[in-house]
Amino acid sequence: MRGVVLHAPGDIRVEERAEPSIVEPTDAVLRVVATCVCGSDLWPYRGVEEVRDAPMGHEYVGVVEDIGPEVRTVGVGDFVVGSFWASDNTCEICRAGYQSHCVNRVLMGSIGTQAPLARIPLADGTLVATPKMPDEELIPSLLAASDVLGTGWFGAVAAEAGPGRTVAVVGDGAVGLLAVLAARRLGAERVVAMSRHADRQALAREFGATDIVEERGDEGVARVKELTDGLGAHSVVEAVGTQQSMTQAIRSTRPGGHVGFVGVGHGVSLPGEELFFSGVHLHGGPAPVRRFLPELVRLIWDREIDPGRVFDLTLPLDRAAEGYRAMDERRAIKTLLTV
Amino acid sequence: MRGVVLHAPGDIRVEERAEPSIVEPTDAVLRVVATCVCGSDLWPYRGVEEVRDAPMGHEYVGVVEDIGPEVRTVGVGDFVVGSFWASDNTCEICRAGYQSHCVNRVLMGSIGTQAPLARIPLADGTLVATPKMPDEELIPSLLAASDVLGTGWFGAVAAEAGPGRTVAVVGDGAVGLLAVLAARRLGAERVVAMSRHADRQALAREFGATDIVEERGDEGVARVKELTDGLGAHSVVEAVGTQQSMTQAIRSTRPGGHVGFVGVGHGVSLPGEELFFSGVHLHGGPAPVRRFLPELVRLIWDREIDPGRVFDLTLPLDRAAEGYRAMDERRAIKTLLTV
Structure with missing residues (x-):
């Protein structure tokens, strides 16, 4: 598959990456429908954070493609939203509402969701399914819930x-x-x-x-x-x-x-x-987005809020580099990447 | 009257100071029964804070000696406890429970309560009277409420x-x-x-x-x-x-x-x-002691708590320098000065 990789500051490429598969029995594999560029992606892009040859992206919505044998709450074919931290949502820290500090957390940025497929660790604790397949117009708002709205x-x-x-x-x-x-x-x-x-x-x-x-x-x-x-x-x-x-x-x-x-x-x-x-x-600190996701998904589903309005540039994944540049130059508030 | 003055780091003296009197109509003058040395008094004593020729002390209990014409809630002869910030207890910040940030606050340390008499600004908002004259044994605990317990x-x-x-x-x-x-x-x-x-x-x-x-x-x-x-x-x-x-x-x-x-x-x-x-x-930050004073006075009055136990050295005011030295050298936790 072709995914986004940051090679060096300012050097974003879309190139061949290995397709993910189930590693842990609690994993899911997601077919990404939309992903986006985060303000925090600009830190390494600008060289403020030292990052080389790294897959990029930690915001995502999509359809569950595969699940591990221990996954219970989401199934193949579900449309889901998740946060930029995968979390078990059962440990004492999660139960206190701090899923971004879960004792078993996995940083989705280290996996890179600016790609057609992404492995989602701790799927039960991380993903929230929508009531059914969403209308096209809801996708940007559901994607916003994944990070910027939750944050x-x-x-x-x-x-x-x-x-x-x-x-x-x-x-x-x-x-x-x-x-x-x-x-x-x-x-x-x-x-x-x-x-x-x-x-x-x-x-x-x-x-x-x-x-x-x-x-x-x-x-x-x-x-x-x-x-x-x-x-x-x-x-x-x-x-x-x-x-x-x-x-x-x-x-x-x-x-x-x-x-x-x-x-x-x-x-x-x-x-x-x-x-x-x-x-x-x-x-x-890093927002425990998962705490708020069920409520945010409901508000979006019921069209009570329209956070997707922050996306003022939409590009296909292949043109990710343009999306980074536009945000870096503050020509765009936020870039949505369709997959 | 003879009060405590810090002349320079390490140089504490008890010397003649002007007797206070009512300045504002909301003032009271207090006959101090007991005062003490605060951990924060050690910062200037050690030269960490630049202070010269300053009257010292901001903790106090005593008997109201005189009140200004606008004072309503305490009267001459009342035994009272106050905090190290004088506060009106009516402004928006006070009502939110942050009397130490009162828009009209006065720092008691700038007045100096290590003395037989002290002017208390904003007496109604600052002082809390005990139900009646306290037993001798309650004095240390009531004094503790003035700062260290409240803090x-x-x-x-x-x-x-x-x-x-x-x-x-x-x-x-x-x-x-x-x-x-x-x-x-x-x-x-x-x-x-x-x-x-x-x-x-x-x-x-x-x-x-x-x-x-x-x-x-x-x-x-x-x-x-x-x-x-x-x-x-x-x-x-x-x-x-x-x-x-x-x-x-x-x-x-x-x-x-x-x-x-x-x-x-x-x-x-x-x-x-x-x-x-x-x-x-x-x-x-600086504790809004006044928020807690009514409850703390009640707990002490009912002998439910005994915070006065922190005073492990009691000296007459005239020997204040010894009290500072003992705390500086950590030979005493806290020094009570009788007046």
């Missing part, structure tokens, strides 16, 4: 977005935009999207943003405080992962408020004394 | 100590020991005190510790994991404030678990990537 949702949950709260979102990538959607769905009264791009601002408003702040850094913090009687937001979602964005998120939050951080931290260092005196709650 | 309690609450949880406490100073007491009172199933001093271990056990871990750093982390099926504690209270103790606290916590940090961070820097992948919740 934005977790950011909003970690920031304790809810009724009566003002939520600010730092970052206008797909995750940030979907954190806006999540905050609103979770009942937030006011959602402040921080963005200086007209197209992303428009999508943020569609997803429920009530205010847009274009300023960044200290000026962005000052604007959020102006909007909140000088106190800061109750909840702030950090969806970038840089020193500036983390600092901006913490300083935009009122004492006792909550920062949910879902941008993968790169070279970020938090000064202990500032954190101490800020009085905020900090929670984040 | 240890907040650490345990921030770490979400509760039924079914294993709580580890990093730090065996007064705050750490009282975090053990708090964790137990909050219903924790297992409380691991991290200490290598026999006398402090004994007090930790009295306060409800079920396990003692003597190891520190990575070995301490490994021991906590051994005690928790390799997962780490649900809740960890950090009550020191150094890089090592923060790192130890974060690494001792399971993914999805909670770190409550109440040691004042000095030179601490948290690596963003490690924090991200740890998946822990982090919350702390």
